Amino acid sequence: MAEERKLRILVAKPGLDGHDRGAKVVARSLRDAGMEVIYTGLHQTPEMIVATAIQEDVDAVGLSIMSGAHNVLFPAVVKGLREQGADDVVVFGGGIIPDDDIPRLAEAGVSQVFTPGTPTGQIIEWVRQNVRPRG
Amino acid sequence: MSTEIVQKVLAGDVRATARLLRWIDDGRGEARRLLKVLYPRTGRARIIGITGNPGAGKSTLTDHLIRYFRSRDLRVAVVAIDPTSPFSGGAILGDRIRMQEHATDDGVFIRSFATRGHLGGLTSTTSDVVHALDAGGWQVILVETVGVGQDEVDVQRLAQTTVVVMAPGMGDEIQAIKAGVLEIADIFVVNKADREGADRTVRELQMMLDLEKVTQAELAHHGPVQSLLAAAEQRVSPAGWVPPVLKTTAVRGEGLDELCRALDDHHQVFLDACRDPQFVQARLRQQFLDVFRRTLVARGWSYLVHEDHLKQIVDRLQRGEADPYTLAEEAVKAVGGP
Numbered sequence: 001m002a003e004e005r006k007l008r009i010l011v012a013k014p015g016l017d018g019h020d021r022g023a024k025v026v027a028r029s030l031r032d033a034g035m036e037v038i039y040t041g042l043h044q045t046p047e048m049i050v051a052t053a054i055q056e057d058v059d060a061v062g063l064s065i066m067s068g069a070h071n072v073l074f075p076a077v078v079k080g081l082r083e084q085g086a087d088d089v090v091v092f093g094g095g096i097i098p099d100d101d102i103p104r105l106a107e108a109g110v111s112q113v114f115t116p117g118t119p120t121g122q123i124i125e126w127v128r129q130n131v132r133p134r135g
Numbered sequence: 136m137s138t139e140i141v142q143k144v145l146a147g148d149v150r151a152t153a154r155l156l157r158w159i160d161d162g163r164g165e166a167r168r169l170l171k172v173l174y175p176r177t178g179r180a181r182i183i184g185i186t187g188n189p190g191a192g193k194s195t196l197t198d199h200l201i202r203y204f205r206s207r208d209l210r211v212a213v214v215a216i217d218p219t220s221p222f223s224g225g226a227i228l229g230d231r232i233r234m235q236e237h238a239t240d241d242g243v244f245i246r247s248f249a250t251r252g253h254l255g256g257l258t259s260t261t262s263d264v265v266h267a268l269d270a271g272g273w274q275v276i277l278v279e280t281v282g283v284g285q286d287e288v289d290v291q292r293l294a295q296t297t298v299v300v301m302a303p304g305m306g307d308e309i310q311a312i313k314a315g316v317l318e319i320a321d322i323f324v325v326n327k328a329d330r331e332g333a334d335r336t337v338r339e340l341q342m343m344l345d346l347e348k349v350t351q352a353e354l355a356h357h358g359p360v361q362s363l364l365a366a367a368e369q370r371v372s373p374a375g376w377v378p379p380v381l382k383t384t385a386v387r388g389e390g391l392d393e394l395c396r397a398l399d400d401h402h403q404v405f406l407d408a409c410r411d412p413q414f415v416q417a418r419l420r421q422q423f424l425d426v427f428r429r430t431l432v433a434r435g436w437s438y439l440v441h442e443d444h445l446k447q448i449v450d451r452l453q454r455g456e457a458d459p460y461t462l463a464e465e466a467v468k469a470v471g472g473p
Contacts, residue, residue, distance in 0.1 A: 003162045004251065006224070031225035036249045041232035048238035052231065055244055057153040085150065134157075 005133040007035040010058040012049045013042050017067035026062060029120035046073055050080035053089055060090040060131040070097050075108035090131050141172050144271045149244060152271050156246055159263045170263055173270035180269035181402060182276045184294030186256060189282035191300040192326035194233035195385040197279050201237050203395045204275045212244040212273035214264055216257055216281050219249040230279060244273060255289035256280035262293050262425055291319035291370055292421050296401045300324045303332035317343055318370060320378050322397045328382035328390060340380045371417040373408035376401060438470045
């Protein structure tokens with residue numbers, strides 16, 4: 001029973017687009033950085049993502065979206081987590097997201113947004129700096 | 136703090152349960168204290184193990200079983216285990232993908248775990264996880280093992296009913312003889328039965344099961360298992376149950392009624408066996424030995440990291456003052472404990 005705390009990250013794809021290459025690449029990179037990554041597949045509603053985050057007791061949720069619905073879906077996940085008392089779960093996101101939308105997402109509680117072309121090393125580094133294993 | 140979380144776990148609170156499972160998984164000292172309090176409330180859940188090769192369809196079958204038990208209005212928990220990468224220590228836990236339909240059903244609790252280096256198909260603390268869920272009133276607990284196919288036989292000690300899932304055309308027939316997978320099944324499922332070779336897989340399994348019966352009769356002839364360790368590893372299962380070999384095509388929902396019926400039949404046989412004090416004692420003995428083994432290791436480990444004990448030992452070894460055997464025996468004597 002040697003104590004061993006690991007980061008647990010949920011990588012989720014909200015919304016209707018079927019492009020999960022990016023989510024899978026990020027999931028794998030985080031795994032290769034020694035984290036435990038829960039991957040749930042496509043077409044998740046914010047409610048499903050929140051329920052999964054709580055059952056899995058994750059430290060952070062990474063959302064990937066290509067459909068343009070980020071302004072609705074990202075804040076909905078943050079709000080759902082807060083309603084469940086899980087406001088300490090860090091929410092970050094990525095995908096095709098116009099620069100103009102990023103401040104609004106930050107205001108809604110999305111801690112960081114990674115746009116296309118971000119090296120995976122940068123995402124790993126950010127997660128290491130900003131997410132702590134809880135308990 | 137502890138009593139608060141215990142009350143919440145007992146009431147089936149999902150957040151508190153999720154947190155306790157995290158503590159158990161991380162090997163935190165608090166977890167064991169809480170488990171002591173929760174233990175008297177265990178023993179009510181029906182525990183089903185699902186094991187088999189990667190890609191055989193374990194998660195898809197688990198998804199169907201959730202639906203079946205939910206249709207009977209039972210609260211269902213799923214413990215889904217995936218491997219930790221030995222290279223990075225990380226893991227991708229993806230069993231939930233096949234169970235998304237139940238994500239927002241509050242009568243379903245799904246939790247993914249990574250093996251973190253433990254062999255045998257479970258994590259080292261899966262039995263503690265199952266106890267916690269059992270105490271929390273989750274009425275059916277489905278334990279889905281890592282899909283490795285050869286050595287993941289731990290699940291049969293934990294589960295009341297073990298389902299071994301195979302798919303045709305994967306060389307499973309031969310793997311089964313090598314593996315010991317044959318011995319642990321209460322129910323065999325040949326999934327993806329719409330594929331070529333399914334009937335042959337069923338036939339070959341049946342044939343090997345017949346051979347297995349002969350072997351067991353011979354073993355029985357050699358008398359009871361005497362060694363304590365053998366008792367710990369030994370399979371404790373109700374006498375007189377012949378594992379059925381069932382065909383399913385899980386993605387199309389075929390053969391699942393038969394599987395559910397077989398599960399219920401075996402559950403009844405298990406409950407009947409529990410009226411035999413010797414059967415119950417054998418199961419409790421295994422449960423204790425599992426906890427004992429982990430307690431020993433934890434004690435030894437914390438002794439070694441305490442006050443540089445490990446360094447002192449290695450220094451003496453390096454100076455040629457003693458051999459590792461003597462040093463290990465001395466350390467074990469020194470471990471003691473409250």
